[in-house]
Amino acid sequence: MGISREEIEEVFLTSLERTMKANYRLGVIDESSSEDDLRFLIGAHSLSFRSFLSFFVRQNSGEGKLIYTKKAVLEILKGVYAISPKIIKNLQKQYAGNELVNESMIKYVAVGNIQNPEDAIERILKNIQKLKEKYADNDLVNESMIKYAAVHNIQKPEEAIERILENIKKLKEKYADNDLVNESMIKHVAVYNIQKPEEAMKTVLENIEKLKEKYANNKLVDDWMIKRVAVKNTQNPGGAIEKILKNIQKLKEKYADNDLVDESIIKRVAVSNIQKPEEAMETVLENIEKLKKQYADNELVTDRMIKYAVTMNPLNPAKKVEKMLSGKEVGDFNEDDFSDEFDDLDFEDWEE
DSSP states (O other): OOOOHHHHHHHHHHHHHHHHHHHHHHTSSOTTOOHHHHHHHHHHHHHHHHHHHHHHHHHTSSSSSOSSOHHHHHHHHHTOOSSOHHHHHHHHHHTTTOTTOOHHHHHHHHHHOSSOHHHHHHHHHHHHHHHHHHTTTOTTOOHHHHHHHHHHTSSOHHHHHHHHHHHHHHHHHHTTTOTTOOHHHHHHHHHHTSSOHHHHHHHHHHHHHHHHHHTTTOTTSOHHHHHHHHHHOSSOHHHHHHHHHHHHHHHHHHTTTOTTOOHHHHHHHHHHOSSOHHHHHHHHHHHHHHHHHHTTTOTTOOHHHHHHHHHHOTTOHHHHHHHHHHTSOOOOOBTTBOOSOOOTHHHHTTTO
């Protein structure tokens, strides 16, 4: 085709930049994305780019007139994406009524299974069912952990769960005397850093100390926020805190006249939805109204329980209420109590 290596490299970088920007706008990646997330997306883009390039080479390898000119090939390659917004929209529509299929699953599948994302999701749903049955009596294995293993280890999800459980055991033993490390932190690190959990926990603890020193005089930045950010934003925890503080200010201004929105709700929404706090707040308010209607005749369900449920589990707040009613979980939601323990929400991160 007469295309030099330098020209290929140039169009590859142009197309990669477009892919990264498109995925940022879609919410596939953001400031809190890990190096593994970025490597995965770059790898997917590279495969897509190489596939297109190989296609053009094959098409132009015969005798006679070129089917694609050099200029046409370069222009098309510039537009290669690792993920198509259309694919995401189609999957969202197809699985709109399925509670197991959330935004994070759709985006991950769309990036990693460009050719047949529907088959991948169906495989994942089967994996989830198998894992639920196998680990039904294991209290350490919750639904969020199962979903993560089923999505990120589609070929061997059971091996992933076993590796995670080994990681949890090791971390519990190593940090048994460390008051900063609780079970939910351990679970999160064990799941999201399956290869090197001890290194990851070390980074988390270093981040906690740095953030405590930096924000020692800021009353808005409490231990709960610091722990949450240190665990979820290991690459740039300071940047995440600054974004959260801006979010808190915006939400306070926007909902100043709304009696349902107090400082505790604002803080949790701002922390758990760094990219789109206003959208998340609207979801919280919608869920509050739904739960009030659903439990209108149940005197045991208080406004405090409802607020706690919609902020701790925005994907399924009614499930959180039922857990509290059954006695499996005690919820106490007020302005000064965010609980030092993370929960299932921290695995999905409001559609992580």
